[in-house]
Amino acid sequence: MDHVRLSKLVAYALRHAPQEFGLRLDEEGWAPVSDLLAALHRRGWSDLDVRGLQEMIRSAEKKRFEMAGGKIRALYGHSRSQRVVKEPAFPPEILYHGTARRFLPSIKENGLLPGRRQYVHLSVDVPTALEVGRRHDSRPVILRVWARRACDAGVKFFLGNDRIWLAEAVPAGYLEFP
Numbered sequence: 001m002d003h004v005r006l007s008k009l010v011a012y013a014l015r016h017a018p019q020e021f022g023l024r025l026d027e028e029g030w031a032p033v034s035d036l037l038a039a040l041h042r043r044g045w046s047d048l049d050v051r052g053l054q055e056m057i058r059s060a061e062k063k064r065f066e067m068a069g070g071k072i073r074a075l076y077g078h079s080r081s082q083r084v085v086k087e088p089a090f091p092p093e094i095l096y097h098g099t100a101r102r103f104l105p106s107i108k109e110n111g112l113l114p115g116r117r118q119y120v121h122l123s124v125d126v127p128t129a130l131e132v133g134r135r136h137d138s139r140p141v142i143l144r145v146w147a148r149r150a151c152d153a154g155v156k157f158f159l160g161n162d163r164i165w166l167a168e169a170v171p172a173g174y175l176e177f178p
């Protein structure tokens with residue numbers, strides 16, 4: 001089974017276009033596994049079952065999805081339109097954000113903005129931030145984010161997975177540029 005291809009399709013369904021897959025996400029982003037499987041069967045994944053989905057989630061290098069009680073959801077990455085409600089959490093003092101050199105002037109001026117996603121994505125360490133940043137630039141820039149201070153000032157933070165935090169827009173005053 002091509003786990004990467006399946007993961008991309010499931011991410012697309014659960015983060016960006018549930019309606020295209022006949023899915024209704026609840027307010028925390030959960031969809032019934034049976035509905036997702038039915039949609040995937042219609043798209044050519046006819047042999048896929050719950051175990052196959054579990055295997056795809058488990059074998060991935062990043063923890064993108066979780067399954068519980070017959071439901072599945074994406075942990076982060078959602079587009080703006082399908083707002084998912086998350087429980088605010090208390091972040092560590094410092095988080096990191098890997099980005100492209102070309103975005104720096106705008107980030108310096110406007111801070112970190114969610115763009116087409118619902119939240120800004122922050123990393124717990126530099127290696128993770130580098131990996132995220134390399135998706136945009138071969139020589140990414142790592143920003144230090146004074147997360148605890150921003151949180152104290154009212155910016156809301158949320159848990160993504162073990163390496164990724166989510167946040168509302170982070171003003172430039174809480175960012176440290178190299």
Ligand code: HQG
Nearest residue numbers: 064099100103106107110111112113115117121132136164
């Ligand atoms: C940048 C992947 C200009 C921001 C990753 C980033 C992550 C600004 C880009 C997850 C800006 C958005 C998310 C501003 C922010 N002006 N540019 N004011 N504020 N930006 O892909 O954080 O593999 O939407 O720096 O690993 O790169 O899909 O977000 O470069 O965890 O599971 O706008 O997606 O995970 O890019 O990545 P993205 P991201 P998956």
